[in-house]
Amino acid sequence: MDRTDLIDVALDVAGGGGHERRAAAVRTVQATIAPGERPVAATAARHPGHFHKGALVPTTHRLLLLKDGEPPLPVPPEAVTEVRVDRTRLNGEVLQVVAPTGAHRFEDVVEAEPFAERLRTGASSA
Structure with a gap:
């Protein structure tokens, strides 16, 4: 895989977080990428x-x-059994992703419902 795809996504979300934060995002991607892995979508959470x-x-x-x-926090797409979006005053849009490894909660998700639909579509086609 061309690592720059995931690195670009991480940097876009890190935004103006400063040099240290952006460098940490790059290191995380470089340490975790799998051969042939490509980003499908992205949001901030x-x-x-x-x-x-x-x-x-x-x-x-x-x-x-x-x-x-x-x-x-890796969750294989074929393992996703349920995707829900809730809204709370304190945590904004909350995305729940359920898999055999457990329920994973992400808070203050940007454009949570379209992102969740993308996950549902990907999970059902796997």
């Missing part, structure tokens, strides 16, 4: 308990949350 958003990216291999140099 927070993991519960975290202040900064990361890039929530479904790829051809998995769903990744790329954030601040932390290890990604």
